[in-house]
Amino acid sequence: MTAQRFQLYDTTLRDGTQQEGMVLTVDDKLAVARHLDAFGVGFIEGGWPGAVPKDTEFFRRARTELRLDTAELAAFGATRKPGVAAAADPQVRALLDAETPVVTLVAKSHPRHVELALRTTLAENLAMIGDTVRLLVREGRRVFVDAEHYVDGYRLDRGHALDVVRAAADAGAEAVVLCDTNGGSLPDAVRAVVTATAGATGVPLGIHCHDDSGCAVANTIAAVDAGVRHVQGTAHGYGERCGNADLFTVAANLVLKRGLPVVPAARLRGMALSARAVAELTGVPGRAAAPYVGPAAFTHKAGLHASALRVDPGLYQHIDPALVGNGMRTLVSDMGGRSSVELKARELGYEVDAGSETVARAAARIKDLENRGHSFESADASFELLLREELDGGGRPARPFEVVSWDVRVDAGPAGRAPTRARVRLRIDGVPLVAEGEGNGPVNALDRALHAALDPFFPQLSGLELTDYQVRVLGRGSEAAARVLITFGDGRRTWGTVGVDENTVAASWRALLDAVHYALLDTAAPAAAEPTRCAAAG
Missing domain, CATH: 3.30.160.270 (Alpha-isopropylmalate synthase LeuA, regulatory domain)
Structure with a gap:
């Protein structure tokens, strides 16, 4: 499999912006898109033109201000309205006016949503999908169809769910994305639905998972194991409620655990930097303990771990942090002992030995200070000053004042x-x-x-x-x-x-x-x- 055949699709700028507390300007969105492109995603969903004025402006400016290296820009929107011709639907026209090479349509695949939200029949729902896809393909667009609530809808009405997939594919959709929109499914259920759908339709499939059960990444990997070759997610798992599948985690897992070159190794080595840049631009920090890219992902505190890491970092790390652009850190505390002090000192550029009197004095002082309330985990400078004092023979070094x-x-x-x-x-x-x-x-x-x-x-x-x-x-x-x-x-x-x-x-x-x-x-x-x-x- 090649990187080109596997589609890594980012929806941070649309689905991710539904995260509580996230408000992005057009300038913010353009900057985030550049970092996502630098990371190596294949597609960047920019927003919903026609429905959100800011997104309409984003696509207008992107035509002249956004130069993408690896990614293609996608506009997101809905199928035509019931009883309205696709060519006459203003929202479909807005998708064409965005002038993106790719359009992603959201389509209902759950009968209750068709009947209660769209207020139409199942037959008309299929016609809406087919008509809209055909028009967009005829206008030269690559089309993906997000089958909303597919995993739940399949369990309720397998026949209509499969008809939605076939209607989209028959009209020319490049892939049909099976969505676990409510995020409540577990990996075995997702794997079973993907396997059954692929077997019944033979259509290229994608996956879009929300994290309401804490399984968005696991569900995405399960779908890939079942044959999916188009995966959607967001940076840091941003999104409404509990968020989406974290695309950084998904990408690293696929490359390092499944051997799928969804992004080149050189791009993967910049992933942690991309993650920090996106968090800074959105104003919504990623989790410190986020896999692969979080500052705590390769951070060690316990003395037993620190002692083992001196022998072989791989004893307590599942990968070399450099593969994803991160680094190993050691937290100094009364729990860490001499080995943690030695590792932290070496991290700061000091050649010391865990068996030395200097390290013994430093470890003893740290234990005493932490018993009195100090914490050096976020105070590397205070630790280094303490270490310098001990390196100077246990007395305070000459201060400039x-x-x-x-x-x-x-x-x-x-x-x-x-x-x-x-x-x-x-x-x-x-x-x-x-x-x-x-x-x-x-x-x-x-x-x-x-x-x-x-x-x-x-x-x-x-x-x-x-x-x-x-x-x-x-x-x-x-x-x-x-x-x-x-x-x-x-x-x-x-x-x-x-x-x-x-x-x-x-x-x-x-x-x-x-x-x-x-x-x-x-x-x-x-x-x-x-x-x-x-x-x-x-």
């Missing part, structure tokens, strides 16, 4: 405004320095005060920006400790730090300091500047 003291003051202002002012006292090369900052809260004020103090001496800090701030209360009551996780970036990279204290502001200060110290790792002496009193106000 020293903190003498800090304080925060909140003043109640007019109309309920409460500006926050922070003051930091530092020492740089033995020379005292006082700086102030004002912000919308203590963290913002402290951040600005640090910038006011340090930017003149360390210009590289001017691009440092706090991008995420999270607080978790450890325990109950007003005296509970707080764990603060902060993410910083400088335009080239991002890093996370952690701080814990009974006082939330103090915990934030610890995390802020770690972030700045990390940014200055391996920094040469501060730039020449006259220490003075500085202020920063927002």
Whole structure:
């Protein structure tokens, strides 16, 4: 089988946009389409022209702005209305006006939907399918037909379901896609329906599964095992209710587990990057634990696992992460022990040995800190600072500046405004320095005060920006400790730090300091500047 004969069809831009919380502009859709094309899908369903104005605009702009390398663009729509000629149906005309090489029609295959939703007869439903497909084929379009509710409809009325498949194929449809629209079927049922339909009709079949029973990917693979060669899905499994089959997972399974070259190996190696790009553009993050592409997909924490991974990564990983563009990560925690510390250190570029005194000290400190509420899983920068301290003999390495003291003051202002002012006292090369900052809260004020103090001496800090701030209360009551996780970036990279204290502001200060110290790792002496009193106000 060749990659050309197997059809990988993405419907993120139509079915995927029904995901709760997803709103895409036309620009967003064009950008997502480019990433899907770069990944290597064969078809990209752009939307429903004529029914959704934004989709009509998408297809208009796509004609001049979208240059696809591997994919063909498909417009989605319905068969003609009951009692209306296909050529006279405005919605069918909109499909032609989209000027796509491919059109995908949704057709009813469940008798109750024909009678209750379309309010027509089963015979007219078949005529609607045949008439619409014939018109589109006559106009030079490749046509796929999505047989909506097919798996459920087949179980209710096998005869009509098969008639729908035959009507579409006889009129010229290239493939008829069997849909588990309600997503309630299990793999054995899907396999049985596909096998029976293929045997009764001999028509090229596709599969479109929803995930309401958690089986969309498994159902898709079962359909492929039964002979289907056209599979539909969405990036990250986006879609209404519980979503669709995750096309990233499906593609990787078909290539790596079934040996079907649905995307070239080189494209598969870019899959994780494509997945991250699509999630960023849609504003709907994929699951951290998503197979193959999630940041946690090849992440290890337990000490036994980490120890085994030192011997052979394949002992606890089903594939080489590089095959899908991902990478192995190690989480450092009191559960991980020396092996996890060694693996994490090597991941960060430090050559250490699990049996060394340095690793033993680092593991002991981590265990103690986590017992007091720290968590290094999202704080690689804090871990690296700790490791550097131990590599320097267990004492704190020379810091480019020293903190003498800090304080925060909140003043109640007019109309309920409460500006926050922070003051930091530092020492740089033995020379005292006082700086102030004002912000919308203590963290913002402290951040600005640090910038006011340090930017003149360390210009590289001017691009440092706090991008995420999270607080978790450890325990109950007003005296509970707080764990603060902060993410910083400088335009080239991002890093996370952690701080814990009974006082939330103090915990934030610890995390802020770690972030700045990390940014200055391996920094040469501060730039020449006259220490003075500085202020920063927002």
